[in-house]
Amino acid sequence: MANHGHYGGGGGTRQGIYILTADGTFLASTNTLDADAVVKVMAQGLAAWADTTAAARKLPADWTLPRKRWExxxxxxxxxxxxxxxxxxxxxxxxxxxxxxxxxxxxxxxxxxxxxxxxxxxxxxxxxxxxxxxxxxxxxxxxxxxxxxxxxxxxxxxxxxxxxxxxxxxxxxxxxxxxxxxxxxxxxxxxxxxxxxxxxxxxxxxxxxxxxxxxxxxxxxxxxxxxxxxxxxxxxxxxxxxxxxxxxxxxxxxxxxxxxxxxxxxxxxxxxxxxxxxxxxxx
Amino acid sequence: MTLLRTPLGPAALALLALALCAACGGEATEPSGASQESADNGLELAKLATYRALVLPKDSERAWEQIAWQISYEDGLRASSAEQKPLLLWVMNGHPLGCT
Incomplete structure (x- = not known):
């Protein structure tokens, strides 16, 4: 998903803010501390969300992620x-x-x-x-x-x-x-x-x-x-x-x-x- | 970090923030049974609020805390799927709630 974002698919960092669907479909992203810029990206994400399918908005039924968390x-x-x-x-x-x-x-x-x-x-x-x-x-x-x-x-x-x-x-x-x-x-x-x-x-x-x-x-x-x-x-x-x-x-x-x-x-x-x-x- | 974002736009986000703010609960600020005498080290318990104010961010800098952040990608994805809302994923190196 992040490879579709602002840094592309090359090497290096993937830091930033991403808008996505539950199945991992990329909608929008940025990496900034400017709140107004984040709001614009959120709006872009919402606009893209409107075009997503019902299937994209759901996790696959068999989806799991190993729970390896410090918390x-x-x-x-x-x-x-x-x-x-x-x-x-x-x-x-x-x-x-x-x-x-x-x-x-x-x-x-x-x-x-x-x-x-x-x-x-x-x-x-x-x-x-x-x-x-x-x-x-x-x-x-x-x-x-x-x-x-x-x-x-x-x-x-x-x-x-x-x-x-x-x-x-x-x-x-x-x-x-x-x-x-x-x-x-x-x-x-x-x-x-x-x-x-x-x-x-x-x-x-x-x-x-x-x-x-x-x-x-x-x-x-x-x-x-x-x-x-x-x-x-x-x-x-x-x-x-x-x-x-x-x-x-x-x-x-x-x-x-x-x-x-x-x-x-x-x-x-x-x-x-x-x-x-x-x-x-x-x- | 992950944030559930309503598809209804900024107005709905504001409503979400208000609802969560009411649920946050208060935090201790008044000494309970305190004598108000000076501590042995020279600091005064009676000035605790003043000392806190020296360090804590302003309320306007803490507005983001009113959002019900999830702290794992998994929890965010599951909530996004259950509530049929897009997910905002915040990815940073270093301590995720700090400035590093």
């Missing part, structure tokens, strides 16, 4: 956070931001609080949670793909929760913390698609504040949001930072409960090297 590991009974990150400060390019999802099983997510939380309790959030956030999510990918940190790079990071209210099984709490990720660029995470060809020294620091509400009976969060505000230094090969933009510069993240809908089950950017043995590699 099949999405911990829907655990904790799924969505995140946003952006450059801060007066010089920030506000047109660029990125988003991601952070996954935790129910057992992992329980590490936000102690066993029997009481008002005033302070709890050091589990190392698994802190490491995952600091290594894979509190990174500088505002403008493009970057590299994760290794466990040793974030070893001084810490997050604390303080219980502010207990009403039966409902526990309300506040979050504060600080993370530090720093590397001289030495890659210690083994061979993968992420393995860089050279060293990229970099650092990310952040301070965290937020709050949440957890239901002990169901083991589910009914509220959770926190921000991380900090500083970035350095760059990586594909994170879109030109050599003149290596900081230090301000950067920020927002984490919140992901709404329950398909688009929020997109896997974390680093899912293929996540520190989670419950993720099934679909490849």
């Amino acid at each position: 099949t590991s999405c911990p829907t009974t655990g904790l799924v956070l969505r995140s946003f990150n952006a450059d801060l400060g007066p010089e920030a390019d506000r047109k660029r931001l990125n988003r991601d999802h952070a996954w935790f099983t129910a057992a992992e997510a329980r590490g936000w609080l102690g066993t029997d939380p009481k008002v005033g309790d302070k709890h050091t959030v589990s190392q698994a949670i802190v490491e995952r956030l600091a290594r894979f999510h509190l990174v500088d990918n505002v403008r493009g793909q970057t590299l994760p940190f290794a466990p040793a790079d974030v070893a001084t990071s810490s997050i604390t929760t303080t219980v502010t209210k207990r009403d039966g099984d409902t526990v309300s709490f506040e979050i504060d913390g600080a993370t530090q990720g720093e590397t001289d660029g030495t890659w210690t995470l083994g061979a993968s698609d992420w393995t860089p060809s050279e060293k990229y020294p970099r650092a990310v620091t952040s301070k965290i504040v937020g709050h949440g509400r957890f239901d002990l009976a169901s083991g589910r969060f009914t509220a959770l949001e926190f921000v991380a505000l900090g500083e970035r230094t350095g760059r990586t090969n594909l994170n879109g930072r030109p050599k003149g933009d290596v900081g230090p510069a301000r950067i920020g993240w927002v984490f919140e409960l992901a709404p329950d809908r398909p688009a929020e089950r997109v896997a974390p950017a680093f899912v293929d090297i996540y520190d989670a043995d419950w993720i099934v590699d679909p490849r």
Whole structure:
């Protein structure tokens, strides 16, 4: 289908927006960030749709596609956070931001609080949670793909929760913390698609504040949001930072409960090297 | 990413977006039982909304989220076939909901 599109059938990328029928009949396509141009292509697609047959609008009865998808590991009974990150400060390019999802099983997510939380309790959030956030999510990918940190790079990071209210099984709490990720660029995470060809020294620091509400009976969060505000230094090969933009510069993240809908089950950017043995590699 | 597109034109798309927006549900924004005191690290929970606003895109930049995107080609094709509507397929390298 894509070979009929804007890039033709030669080698190279097939990125873009395509309008098609259920049987794979090509109707229209483009590759642009211009919304008006996309609307024109959608109109072209609709016009072409009017000329398609009923058969073209149906999937063949025996059609199947192997279900090899990372999102099949999405911990829907655990904790799924969505995140946003952006450059801060007066010089920030506000047109660029990125988003991601952070996954935790129910057992992992329980590490936000102690066993029997009481008002005033302070709890050091589990190392698994802190490491995952600091290594894979509190990174500088505002403008493009970057590299994760290794466990040793974030070893001084810490997050604390303080219980502010207990009403039966409902526990309300506040979050504060600080993370530090720093590397001289030495890659210690083994061979993968992420393995860089050279060293990229970099650092990310952040301070965290937020709050949440957890239901002990169901083991589910009914509220959770926190921000991380900090500083970035350095760059990586594909994170879109030109050599003149290596900081230090301000950067920020927002984490919140992901709404329950398909688009929020997109896997974390680093899912293929996540520190989670419950993720099934679909490849 | 895939999007079911109605054959009725832009007006129908707007209606679809409105219906989905109502179904999206709210998200937590108010501290629950929070003391509003400063966190140990200097950030203030009472300023959480201000901090969020520094990072989050504007509502006008998030209009696309009101569409019920499917995240697999298979799901999109099946929905297209079932609902007899053309499919909009959005193909990008990198993280599909990010800017990469």
